[in-house]
Amino acid sequence: MGIELEENTEQPTNQGIGIDIGIKELAVCSDKNIYKNINKTAKVRKLKKKKRRLQRRVSKKYSKNKKGECYCKTRNIVKSEKKVLKITHRLTNIRHNYLHQTTSEIVSRKPKFIVLEDLNVKGMMKNRHLAKDVWEQCFYEFYRQMKYKCRWNNIEFVTADRYYPSSKLCSCCGYIKKDLKLSERIYICPQCHNTIDRDYQASVNLMRYGLAV
């Protein structure tokens, strides 16, 4: 029998929590709590669009006012650049506030330990399409906050080995699906036919990693 992703009706557990962080959702926890990717919300999307529009306007103004090799900064350009900067700060604020909310909420459930994957974000950055998403999600910041909040609350913070196959491992029979693609959101085990949400299974595997160490 596979573990299925049911509705979260359970009381907060006092056990360990494994957390799978990703692009689709910011964090999927082994206690079935899911935190969405804030960059996909309407509010953030609108701000990003506004920023892009302003940036385009600025670069157009620059080329319009170019004198020979020299770029002139008109008062209008200065004004628009200030607006861009303001939106950038706002976006950073929204993202970091959301991370604080999320990490505080996870810690408030008082698990004995928390397991996160070793972030080889650099490796992920090699994929151009992922790079922007990874950057926007601020994984490093999530990791940093989680770590110090654990320390403050006497929760053991565990980092799973970079080579621990948290996504590829079948949580039922231990089979390792070596050719698991990033597009496979549902994990189907060819050995025991366990069918399970990929990210949720990864979080369960990470939780078990924490139990074992």
Ligand SMILES: [Zn+2]
């Ligand atoms: Zn299996």
